[in-house]
Amino acid sequence: MASSKSKILIIGITGNLGLEIAKASINASHPTFGLVRASAFSDPNKLHKIQFLLDSGVTLLKRFFPSEFGADPDRTQVSDIDNNFYARKAEIRRLIEAEGIPHTYICCNFFMTVLLPSLVQPGRITPPTDKAIVFGDGNVKGVFVKQSDVAAFTISAVDDPRTLNRTIYLRPPGNVLSVNELIEIWERKIGKNLERIYVTEEELLKKIQERPYPYNWELLFIYSAFVKGDHTYFDIDSSLEGSRLYPHIKYTTVSEYLDTLL
Amino acid sequence: MASSKSKILIIGITGNLGLEIAKASINASHPTFGLVRASAFSDPNKLHKIQFLLDSGVTLLKRFFPSEFGADPDRTQVSDIDNNFYARKAEIRRLIEAEGIPHTYICCNFFMTVLLPSLVQPGRITPPTDKAIVFGDGNVKGVFVKQSDVAAFTISAVDDPRTLNRTIYLRPPGNVLSVNELIEIWERKIGKNLERIYVTEEELLKKIQERPYPYNWELLFIYSAFVKGDHTYFDIDSSLEGSRLYPHIKYTTVSEYLDTLL
Structure with missing residues (x-):
């Protein structure tokens, strides 16, 4: 369809479908990225998937920065008037x-x-x-x-x-x-x-x-x-x-x- | 801190802070990716930002596939019993x-x-x-x-x-x-x-x-x-x-x- 292959980012790449999508993406020669939960690295059921993904050239992203960029939402004291x-x-x-x-x-x-x-x-x-x-x-x-x-x-x-x-x-x-x-x-x-x-x-x-x-x-x-x-x-x-x-x-x-x- | 630079994906990269984070990421030599809304490509206020990002080597991701993977949620007829x-x-x-x-x-x-x-x-x-x-x-x-x-x-x-x-x-x-x-x-x-x-x-x-x-x-x-x-x-x-x-x-x-x- 297209002359160049898009980058693919898979959120939840060690999940059942996530891993299948990763395989399909790798097979189709897409540069492939995945977001991995910290817990996956200490989960014996996930480790072989992570190794497979790394061996296949998948880039694993490791940290999420939510777009808060304001005061600490766990510390503010205006919950009665700030419309959530x-x-x-x-x-x-x-x-x-x-x-x-x-x-x-x-x-x-x-x-x-x-x-x-x-x-x-x-x-x-x-x-x-x-x-x-x-x-x-x-x-x-x-x-x-x-x-x-x-x-x-x-x-x-x-x-x-x-x-x-x-x-x-x-x-x-x-x-x-x-x-x-x-x-x-x-x-x-x-x-x-x-x-x-x-x-x-x-x-x-x-x-x-x-x-x-x-x-x-x-x-x-x-x-x-x-x-x-x-x-x-x-x-x-x-x-x-x-x-x-x-x-x-x-x-x-x-x-x-x-x-x-x- | 680390010997290799992480890939950075910025959701909303043409926003005010998104663009600043892109600049900081580029300056720090991180491979930088951004998700761009379709409307940005027809928005005169965004086009020069997109050009700047592309010129700076940022990879723009263009499409989102939500993880639905089931029946069409706009067509199912079980909303009274499916717990939303x-x-x-x-x-x-x-x-x-x-x-x-x-x-x-x-x-x-x-x-x-x-x-x-x-x-x-x-x-x-x-x-x-x-x-x-x-x-x-x-x-x-x-x-x-x-x-x-x-x-x-x-x-x-x-x-x-x-x-x-x-x-x-x-x-x-x-x-x-x-x-x-x-x-x-x-x-x-x-x-x-x-x-x-x-x-x-x-x-x-x-x-x-x-x-x-x-x-x-x-x-x-x-x-x-x-x-x-x-x-x-x-x-x-x-x-x-x-x-x-x-x-x-x-x-x-x-x-x-x-x-x-x-």
């Missing part, structure tokens, strides 16, 4: 674990292009010039990481045995800041003070409930990160923090990012 | 379609190693020797295909433009048979007639409801295929029948399979 946003991610984790699929979870917290350009001012995409809204007391710290840095940390983890079946948190120094600290950094950069308008947790919750999901997503994520502290309220194993694991990665700090907005 | 077995498969189809993911659905119906070795006698794994139970009138036809043949048809479809975003049905001649026909074939092979014990649809349904799912799965699948006719009650586009599409595949017929049981 995090519960669905947690459900995928439970499936991965139940199936014994080798994995790494990356908790990168906020992308820098979201909320940071406005200094956490909902409805804005540029920094405030006169007045800044502060939700809660403004002292709860959230985390921002540039997307390309998230990608660099993620790719570094791929072949790293330290991160197999573990959760990695990105909390790089210079990127963990409260809204009060963000505003202070910005004030120093522009040489001008901003008026702070404080909004209480109760007022914020009321606004969240007044708008249907997903139109309230900015307020919801602000509440989660900067009122409830979902990025930072819990301690982590610091040896599994991204910038500690991969000190060679030159990531962009929040201050450096804010310089690009001047 | 088929509804979950149909839901995955709807997600694939809504996301514009290029796909092929393979409806292979029954694997030969399931139900056929007993001539559709629940609770048995070998053919009956004296008496055979027949559910309903015994004239409704089901389909059996050997797993390795399912695999061969599937792999043949991978690079075939005729099967892009289509449903393929396997109804190979010699493999579409009623229970009465199965028993007759077997009687000729063993040179002996079996006593038929007919069980009505109502009695079968009662048995299905008496046992909790999944312990009633044999009865449920027998009801679906050989009473409701879920493999064959509807007409298909015969040009999309597997053995017509790929006449070079020498599949095992039911009669040939039964010979192995003598």
Whole structure:
């Protein structure tokens, strides 16, 4: 049919049909890849299949990184108002674990292009010039990481045995800041003070409930990160923090990012 | 960390973070693969990303075959008693379609190693020797295909433009048979007639409801295929029948399979 043979990826390649499809794919000279569960390597009934697949030139993929790329869905504290946003991610984790699929979870917290350009001012995409809204007391710290840095940390983890079946948190120094600290950094950069308008947790919750999901997503994520502290309220194993694991990665700090907005 | 670089497959490689992860993967010299939605090729905002990825040596995978491998979940008529077995498969189809993911659905119906070795006698794994139970009138036809043949048809479809975003049905001649026909074939092979014990649809349904799912799965699948006719009650586009599409595949017929049981 086609002049070149497609690559074939078989999820569950040591299953009954998976192995048959692998054989058919090999016989038809397709470059063949398979995802294998960790448990297969200690299962006597699977080992000869794995050996056969390797002998046949099949490339076995060994680790799955679910596309979470936000806060830790097992730690967030907004399940009553987030329309199951995090519960669905947690459900995928439970499936991965139940199936014994080798994995790494990356908790990168906020992308820098979201909320940071406005200094956490909902409805804005540029920094405030006169007045800044502060939700809660403004002292709860959230985390921002540039997307390309998230990608660099993620790719570094791929072949790293330290991160197999573990959760990695990105909390790089210079990127963990409260809204009060963000505003202070910005004030120093522009040489001008901003008026702070404080909004209480109760007022914020009321606004969240007044708008249907997903139109309230900015307020919801602000509440989660900067009122409830979902990025930072819990301690982590610091040896599994991204910038500690991969000190060679030159990531962009929040201050450096804010310089690009001047 | 590791001496050799893992292959990286990125689902959603033209997304914002997907593209960043692709860049990080390329920069780290990982062999990089991506799954691309069909719609991306006609989206001006995506085309330059696709070109960049191809120029960077990324292999783009173009088609997804969900692991259904049974009856057509959009056609089965047992949704009131199947514990959402088929509804979950149909839901995955709807997600694939809504996301514009290029796909092929393979409806292979029954694997030969399931139900056929007993001539559709629940609770048995070998053919009956004296008496055979027949559910309903015994004239409704089901389909059996050997797993390795399912695999061969599937792999043949991978690079075939005729099967892009289509449903393929396997109804190979010699493999579409009623229970009465199965028993007759077997009687000729063993040179002996079996006593038929007919069980009505109502009695079968009662048995299905008496046992909790999944312990009633044999009865449920027998009801679906050989009473409701879920493999064959509807007409298909015969040009999309597997053995017509790929006449070079020498599949095992039911009669040939039964010979192995003598």
